[in-house]
Every structure is written in structure tokens, then in C-alpha cells.
Amino acid sequence: MKFSPSLLFLPLLLILCLNAPKVKAQKLDYSKKDSLLGVVFVAKKDTGTSRAWVILGRMYRRTDADSARLCFDKALRLSRQLNDRKGEADALGKIAYLLEKTGDYPAALDSAEKWKAAATFIRDSVMLASATQEVATIQSHLGNMPAAQQGFLQFLKISEAIHHQQFEGMALVCLGNFYYESQQFDDATGFYNRALAIQKSQNDSLMMASTFINLSSCYFEAKKPDLTKAIASNDQALAYLQGFDNTEELSFYAYLREGEYQAAAANFPRANKGILQAEAIALAQSSDYKLAQVRTIQSVIAEAEGRIPQAVAYLNEAYALSQKMSDLVVEKNTAAGLAELYERTGNWKEAYSWNETYHALSDSIEGQAVKDRVNELNISYQSEKKDRELAQQQLTLTQNESRIRLLLGGASALGVSLLGLLLIMVQRRKINRQTILQLEQEKEVSGLKAMMAGEEKERTRIAKELHDGLGGLLSAAKLQLSVLSTRQPELADTPGFAQGLSLIDTASNEARKIAHNLMPEMLTRLGLPEALRAFCAQMSTAGVMVLHFEYFGPETRLPATLELSVYRIVQELINNVIKHAGATEADVQLVRDESVLAITVEDNGQGFAADTTQSGIGLDAIQSRLNFLNGKMDVQSTPGKGASVFIEIMLRR
Numbered sequence: 001m002k003f004s005p006s007l008l009f010l011p012l013l014l015i016l017c018l019n020a021p022k023v024k025a026q027k028l029d030y031s032k033k034d035s036l037l038g039v040v041f042v043a044k045k046d047t048g049t050s051r052a053w054v055i056l057g058r059m060y061r062r063t064d065a066d067s068a069r070l071c072f073d074k075a076l077r078l079s080r081q082l083n084d085r086k087g088e089a090d091a092l093g094k095i096a097y098l099l100e101k102t103g104d105y106p107a108a109l110d111s112a113e114k115w116k117a118a119a120t121f122i123r124d125s126v127m128l129a130s131a132t133q134e135v136a137t138i139q140s141h142l143g144n145m146p147a148a149q150q151g152f153l154q155f156l157k158i159s160e161a162i163h164h165q166q167f168e169g170m171a172l173v174c175l176g177n178f179y180y181e182s183q184q185f186d187d188a189t190g191f192y193n194r195a196l197a198i199q200k201s202q203n204d205s206l207m208m209a210s211t212f213i214n215l216s217s218c219y220f221e222a223k224k225p226d227l228t229k230a231i232a233s234n235d236q237a238l239a240y241l242q243g244f245d246n247t248e249e250l251s252f253y254a255y256l257r258e259g260e261y262q263a264a265a266a267n268f269p270r271a272n273k274g275i276l277q278a279e280a281i282a283l284a285q286s287s288d289y290k291l292a293q294v295r296t297i298q299s300v301i302a303e304a305e306g307r308i309p310q311a312v313a314y315l316n317e318a319y320a321l322s323q324k325m326s327d328l329v330v331e332k333n334t335a336a337g338l339a340e341l342y343e344r345t346g347n348w349k350e351a352y353s354w355n356e357t358y359h360a361l362s363d364s365i366e367g368q369a370v371k372d373r374v375n376e377l378n379i380s381y382q383s384e385k386k387d388r389e390l391a392q393q394q395l396t397l398t399q400n401e402s403r404i405r406l407l408l409g410g411a412s413a414l415g416v417s418l419l420g421l422l423l424i425m426v427q428r429r430k431i432n433r434q435t436i437l438q439l440e441q442e443k444e445v446s447g448l449k450a451m452m453a454g455e456e457k458e459r460t461r462i463a464k465e466l467h468d469g470l471g472g473l474l475s476a477a478k479l480q481l482s483v484l485s486t487r488q489p490e491l492a493d494t495p496g497f498a499q500g501l502s503l504i505d506t507a508s509n510e511a512r513k514i515a516h517n518l519m520p521e522m523l524t525r526l527g528l529p530e531a532l533r534a535f536c537a538q539m540s541t542a543g544v545m546v547l548h549f550e551y552f553g554p555e556t557r558l559p560a561t562l563e564l565s566v567y568r569i570v571q572e573l574i575n576n577v578i579k580h581a582g583a584t585e586a587d588v589q590l591v592r593d594e595s596v597l598a599i600t601v602e603d604n605g606q607g608f609a610a611d612t613t614q615s616g617i618g619l620d621a622i623q624s625r626l627n628f629l630n631g632k633m634d635v636q637s638t639p640g641k642g643a644s645v646f647i648e649i650m651l652r653r
Contacts, residue, residue, distance in 0.1 A: 050078040050087045057094060065102050065286050072098065089118035089127060093134070100138050101249075103289035103325035109138045113526055117534035120541055129158040129167050136174070141289070143328040149178055157505065166207070169198040173211055180214070185222045189215065206250065209240035213253050220261060231261050252281040252290055256297055263301040271301050292321040292330050296337070303341065312341055332361045528563040529553075529590060532570055536588055544578055546585045553592030558651075565629055566590075566597065566649070569622050573601045573645055576619070581605025581643060592651075599647040607637040622647075 057071030072094045079087035092115035099108035116131035136151025156171035176191030192215045199207045216233035219226040237254050241247050259275030262268070275297050282290035299314035315338050322330035339354035523531040529551035536547035557563070570588060577586050583605030591598040619635065626633055630650050637643035 050075045050082070050084060050091070053078065054087075054091060054094060057098075061098060063284070065098060068098055069095065085118060085122045086124070089115060089122060089124070089131075092118055093127070093131060096131075096134055096138075100134065100141070101285065101289075102287055103327065105138055105141045106326065109135065109142065110525055112138055113522060113534075114530055117522075117530065117537055120534075121537040123541070125158060125162045126164065126167075129155055129162070129164065132158060133167075133170065133174070141327060141329070143332075145178075145181075152178070165198050165202055166204060169195045169202070169204070169207055169211075172198070173207075173214060176214065180218060180221070183221070183223075185218045189218050192218065205240045206244065206247065209237040209247075209250050209254070212237035212240070213250070213257060216257060216261070220257075220264070225264075227261065227264055230257075231265065234258060234261060248281045248285065252278050255281070256293060259297045260300055263297075263304045266304070268301065268305055275301060288321045288325045289327065289330070292318045292325075292327070292334070295321070296334065299337070299341075308341065308345055312338065315341065328361065332358055335361060523563060523567050524560075527555075527557050528566060531563075531567060532588065532590065535567075535571065536574075539574065545583060547574065547588060548586070549588045549590075551590045551592075553590070558592075558597070562629065562649075562651075565625050566599065569625055569647065570599060570601070572622050573599075577601065577603045577605060577643075581607075583642065595651050597649045597651055599649075600644065602642065602644045604642045607639045607641050607643050619645075 053071045053075035057068045057075065060068035060071060072091050076088060076091035076095065079085075079091055092111050096108050096111035096115050099105075099111060112131060112135045116128065116135055119127040119131045132151055133155045136148045136155060139145075139151060140148035152171060152174040155174065156168065159165075159167035159171050172191050172195040176188045176195065179185070179188035179191065192211050195211050196208060196215075199211060212233045216230045216237070219233060220230035234254060234257050237250070238258070241251055241254060255274045255278035257274075259271045259278060262271035262274060275294060278297070279291070279294045282294050295314045295318040299311040299318070302308070302311035302314060315334055319331065319334040319338065322334055335354050335358040339351050339358060342348075342351035342354060522534055526534070533549045533551070536549040539545060540547050558566075570590075574586070574588070577583050581603045583603035586601060586603040589598075589600040591600075619633070623633060625631075626647065626649070632648055634646045635643065636646075
């Protein structure tokens with residue numbers, strides 16, 4: 001059984017995410033921890049103190065992940081208190097990298113997205129490139145390959161724009177991995193060789209070691225495996241790593257592959273020696289992801305030696321680890337491996353069970369579609385129920401009015417004795433009318449809710465088609481053109497070829513922008529404040545207008561529907577400022593306590609007269625949403641002095 005490449009391949013590319021030096025790395029002097037602790041606990045709380053927390057965290061990173069996380073969190077909080085944007089971005093990057101290495105991918109993605117938004121805000125292109133690569137790598141861990149591919153292409157584009165050859169080489173390796181994953185090994189080898197050429201020109205031995213490891217996998221996983229070249233390439237990587245300290249990350253994968261390759265060559269003593277070295281690194285780093293890979297290769301070695309029960313035990317442990325860290329890719333592939341092992345031993349019952357598990361994992365995404373359908377049916381049912389109640393109340397009212405007319409016709413005969421009854425009927429009529437009004441309002445709210453749900457569902461569908469469909473095709477087109485230019489170098493000098501690549505980039509960027517505007521994916525992952533902060537930073541970066549965002553309130557999340565509605569409201573307010581105000585600057589403020597959420601948007605634009613209708617400045621859609629959210633809006637403006645919109649939404653406990 002060959003080890004599935006997707007279990008360990010993409011993580012190899014992260015060693016320079018924190019800008020590792022190209023000279024020989026130095027051993028850390030752990031005796032400095034005491035002096036650093038003195039700085040962070042005694043010194044004045046300034047940017048120097050936050051930097052000391054970061055350095056202290058880096059010292060703990062390889063030996064004590066929990067202590068390292070504590071230090072980075074301290075640096076993050078202090079940087080935010082000091083409004084040190086660069087320090088905040090740096091701390092977020094360290095946290096994302098640490099979480100990714102320990103296998104906590106959802107939390108790592110959250111920190112990496114915040115890091116990327118912070119790097120965009122401070123306009124640090126080098127940091128933005130690193131953050132973009134980290135986000136893409138975590139997406140690959142989570143099995144979101146289209147998002148990962150887009151991220152690595154963006155990483156390459158940023159690297160080329162800033163002429164950062166080290167990052168260009170890393171991006172080429174990342175793209176080579178996608179061809180490797182799709183088993184197009186010749187094309188993958190081409191990307192790796194292009195990367196090696198850049199790395200050799202930079203005398204970058206660490207990245208050359210990483211690329212040689214990847215190249216060895218190409219030789220080993222090819223349709224016609226070349227085990228000799230695979231072992232030679234991996235040995236070359238190990239030779240480069242001998243001259244460095246603190247290279248556990250790369251050494252882990254080199255030892256892991258040594259275990260796999262030597263097992264294939266039936267050199268079991270060397271295979272077991274290599275895998276034990278990899279296991280020691282995984283345990284020292286407390287990395288469930290690395291340990292899952294070790295157990296998988298140990299299963300391969302045990303199977304090759306004929307120790308089938310032990311091979312099954314190793315894979316079962318790998319599966320448990322993959323469940324613990326919610327790594328869908330590892331989970332699926334481990335289930336497939338178990339099914340294959342049981343099939344080879346003739347245990348058809350277990351083979352069938354694990355095969356079912358594999359397919360269930362592959363189809364798990366369909367569960368969300370079922371939930372969406374149930375919610376849609378529930379909204380339709382509630383609306384229909386209100387219609388029935390309203391019809392019943394109208395029928396009752398009509399019957400009561402008929403009775404009143406009959407009673408009035410005989411009033412002269414019945415006299416004063418019926419007056420009390422008439423008053424009762426009138427009162428009932430009044431109550432019925434109030435009930436009807438209430439039901440009509442409830443129906444209107446249900447209809448508005450259904451309409452908003454339908455709009456968001458359609459936005460999501462279009463965004464997904466743009467992102468996964470059109471975006472994927474454009475990415476594939478660019479990759480194919482890149483391969484073509486590798487095979488036919490003369491094409492790269494053709495003006496039309498370069499223009500075609502540029503047009504594909506432009507189209508891909510536009511499709512991505514439209515998709516993100518239609519469905520704010522960042523909102524789901526990061527929450528309302530950070531999504532709005534990123535949106536304002538994006539608009540500022542685009543050069544349309546400078547937007548300042550502030551949030552005051554707890555970090556707990558609001559209901560998803562409320563967050564989405566508020567996000568759309570702020571988005572519409574900003575669009576109104578851009579379209580109508582002629583402003584160069586605007587402030588967006590979000591304030592929240594236990595019972596109220598307040599939104600303020602102020603601009604320095606041309607303003608408008610007090611008698612201007614809300615529909616005239618595009619606020620009708622916002623008011624409709626506020627009616628549903630139990631909110632109110634106040635608009636203040638003076639011609640020539642800008643405008644201020646204040647919104648208050650009562651939070652239901």
C-alpha cells in the first residue's frame with residue numbers, strides 16, 4: 001500500500017512563512033528567557049514589550065506550544081492596546097503558524113485570515129505574501145482545494161509584483177504540488193525544477209532541501225516509479241539539512257519519506273530508523289497532524305514486513321488523530337487505507353464498513369444542502385400558516401359584521417336591552433381588527449424573512465459558481481499556459497501571450513471580488529467585527545475612499561442571520577457614501593452591549609438637505625432590513641458638511 005500523497009505533501013512549503021534566514025541558523029540561547037521575562041513583566045508596556053513577548057514565544061515554540069501560544073496572545077493584546085498595527089499583524093502571524101503546526105486548522109485559519117487583513121491594512125506586501133501563503137496552506141489541510149489553489153496563485157502574483165525571488169520559488173513549489181496531487185507528475189517536476197533554479201541562484205539551501213523532498217515524491221508516486229531517483233533526491237535533501245540547526249520541520253518530512261522509500265526497497269532497518277526519527281519530532285512538537293502521518297507510514301512498513309495486525313492498529317490510530325483535528329483529507333484517506341488492508345486480508349465485513357465510511361466522508365458536504373432545504377420549507381410552512389390564520393380572522397370579522405347589521409335592524413323592537421350586546425360585538429370587532437393587523441404584520445415579517453433568505457441563497461449560489469466554476473477554469477487556464485511556456489520558452493516573449501496571461505489574471509480577480517461581495521465568506525469564519533474591518537481595509541486599499549473602522553464590545557458571536565443582515569446594512573451604507581457623497585474619508589463604528597447594537601457611519605462628503613427623502617439617498621433597502629431586525633435609523637446631514645447615519649438595533653435576549 002503506497003502512502004497517499006495528500007496526507008503530507010502541501011505542509012512542506014511553510015518553512016519560510018516566518019522569513020527564515022538564508023544563512024546558517026543559530027541555536028537559541030534558552031538562558032535568555034529569564035531576562036526576557038523580566039522585560040515583559042517589569043518594563044513599561046510599549047511596543048518593545050510586545051516584541052519581547054513575540055521573541056519569548058518563538059523560544060517556546062518548538063518545546064512548549066501552550067507557553068508559546070500564551071506569549072503570542074500577550075503580544076497580540078498589548079499591540080491592540082497600543083494601536084500598534086504592525087505588532088498586531090506580526091502576533092497574528094505567529095499564532096496562525098503555531099496553530100497550523102499543532103493541527104488546529106479551524107483556529108489557524110481564523111488567525112491567518114486576520115493576519116492577512118492586518119497586512120493588507122498596513123500595506124506590507126512582504127507580510128501579505130506570507131499571510132496569503134499561510135491561508136492557502138491551511139485551506140489545503142481542510143480539503144478546500146479550490147480556495148488553496150487560488151491562494152497560491154495570489155501568492156505567486158504578489159511575489160512577482162514585489163520581485164521577491166525567494167517567495168517566487170516557494171509559490172512555484174506550491175503550484176507544482178497541485179499537479180502532483182492530480183498525478184500529472186511530469187508537469188509537477190517542471191515546476192519543481194523551475195523553483196530549484198531560483199533557489200540555486202539565491203544559494204537557498206533550506207528551500208532546495210524542501211524542493212528535493214517534493215521531487216523525490218514525484219519519482220516515487222509516478223505511474224512508473226523510479227525508486228532509485230526518489231531515494232537519491234531525498235538523500236540530497238538530508239545532506240542539505242545536515243548544515244543547519246533548528247530544521248525539525250523539514251527534517252521530519254525527509255525522515256518520513258526515508259521510512260517509506262526504504263520500506264519499498266525492503267531495507268527495513270533503515271526504514272524503521274527513519275520513521276522513529278520522524279516520530280520523535282512529531283511527539284516533541286505535540287503535532288497530531290505529524291503523528292498521524294507517522295502512524296500511516298508505520299502502517300506501510302508493518303504491512304511490507306507482513307505484520308498486518310500492527311499495520312491495522314497504526315492506521316486506526318491515524319484515523320482517530322484525524323478525527324481529533326478535523327482534517328477531512330487525512331480522515332478520508334486513512335479510511336480508504338483501512339478498507340484496502342481489510343480487503344487484502346479477506347475481512348470483507350470490515351472492508352465494506354470502512355469503504356462506507358470513506359464514501360460518507362466524501363459526501364458529507366451534502367448534509368448542509370439538506371439543512372438549507374429544511375429551513376426553506378420551514379419558512380414556507382410558517383408563511384402558509386399565517387395565511388390560514390388571517391383568512392380565519394377575516395371570516396370571523398365578516399360574520400360579526402353581519403350579526404351587527406341584523407341587530408341594528410331590529411334595534412327598535414329590542415330596545416335598550418340589546419345595547420349592551422351591541423357594545424360587546426363592537427368591542428369584539430375592534431379586537432378582531434387588531435388581531436388581523438398583527439397577523440398581517442407577522443406575515444409581512446415572514447415574507448421579508450423568506451425574501452431575504454431567498455436573496456442570500458441566490459447570492460451564495462452565484463458566488464459559488466463564480467468562485468468554484470469560473471474561478472477554477474481561469475486558474476486552470478493560467479496553469480496550462482504556464483506549462484506551455486515552460487515547454488515552449490519562445491512563447492513567453494510573445495506580447496500577445498503576456499497580454500493573455502494578464503487578461504486571465506484580471507478576469508480571475510474580478511470574479512473573485514464579485515464572489516466575495518456576493519457572499520462574505522470571511523463573515524462566517526471570523527465574525528461581524530473582523531469581517532467589517534477587512535471589508536473597510538479592502539475598500540481603502542482599492543483607493544476609492546479611506547475607511548476607518550472601530551469596534552467596541554464583547555468577542556462573542558451574534559446569531560448568523562443577524563450578523564449577515566448587519567454586514568449587508570453597513571455594506572449598503574458605504575456604497576451609498578461612495579455613490580452619492582463624494583467623500584474622501586469615512587468612519588465606521590460598531591458598538592455593542594448586552595441589549596443594543598449601534599452602528600454609526602459618518603463621512604466628510606457634500607451632505608444633503610434635511611428634507612431629502614431616504615429613498616433619494618438609497619436608504620429604503622436598509623429601512624426594510626431594520627423593520628425586520630426591530631431597529632431604527634436616524635440620518636443627520638448639512639449641505640457641504642457631510643452626513644451621519646446612526647442605527648440602533650435592539651438585541652433579543
